[in-house]
């Protein structure tokens with residue numbers, strides 16, 4: 001099972017060989033000395049990686065669980081959250097807000113567009129009751145990277161909490177949690193860090209932890225204060241963590257530290273540029289607005305009905321791309337460029353894509 005196709009997916013992505021190797025180690029108890037050392041070292045590495053001196057926590061969950069955690073721990077019951085939506089995952093955040101009994105105010109942009117600063121300011125001017133603003137750093141459904149430091153700067157002028165979905169950006173582009181004054185930022189393991197699914201982690205501001213003290217019914221599974229207590233007292237998590245994924249994360253963070261963060265992000269930038277150039281050379285257009293193209297996924301536009309065919313025909317040739325999403329399902333396909341992908345994989349993927357487009361009489 002597994003391992004037959006070369007992955008250009010939106011996640012789970014292909015894992016780095018050293019991750020797969022360490023993950024096949026024998027298990028140990030999550031209350032053992034070995035685990036405590038692994039846990040605390042990984043947290044320290046993450047603090048360095050996310051540039052924060054505040055709190056970093058690990059969760060046995062996928063990324064969506066931490067959308068829920070941000071709302072349940074830091075927004076008052078019935079409180080208002082401004083949800084910026086540039087695609088499917090912004091829409092999901094709004095549903096999470098509402099299903100947890102808070103009010104979502106949706107600020108929606110067209111597919112391919114980032115959050116517009118002026119529109120953001122005008123909503124914040126109009127409604128002083130907003131407690132928090134959510135931002136999808138990188139929208140995986142449209143292949144758009146928001147200008148997070150700039151948006152965070154605006155939101156902080158209004159003194160609102162900032163929650164960031166960094167699921168498909170973290171690991172591929174710089175994040176400066178403290179300097180950008182973010183309050184809650186989360187990601188999952190199966191994206192740009194190239195680790196199997198099952199682990200999520202978050203950076204949490206001191207302000208969120210103070211607010212959480214006063215929020216009733218934070219729930220149990222994602223109660224941030226419970227996680228903080230367990231981390232301080234037991235050097236672990238309240239429930240059983242995905243130990244193999246944490247070992248994988250530990251290995252990846254050390255690998256990135258050795259290469260240097262700047263060089264690592266440059267690798268991602270160059271890889272994305274190569275993909276976009278390949279798409280352009282085939283005469284295809286990409287969805288993202290110029291200047292906001294994602295470092296991790298490229299949405300390629302096709303005539304109506306062609307996108308799903310490209311996806312199927314590429315699978316027959318041994319490459320798993322990603323299908324178009326939502327309203328663009330029939331007129332796009334996506335090329336993910338996260339995780340373990342070599343230059344040769346990219347060349348061979350484009351050779352096959354050229355053949356597919358020929359067969360479809362698009363070349």
Ligand SMILES: Cc1ncc(COP(=O)(O)O)c(C=O)c1O
Nearest residue numbers: 062063064089140165167168188
């Ligand atoms: C931007 C973004 N947010 C949230 C999610 C949900 O993450 P998970 O599947 O880990 O819950 C995804 C998954 O693709 C995503 O791309």
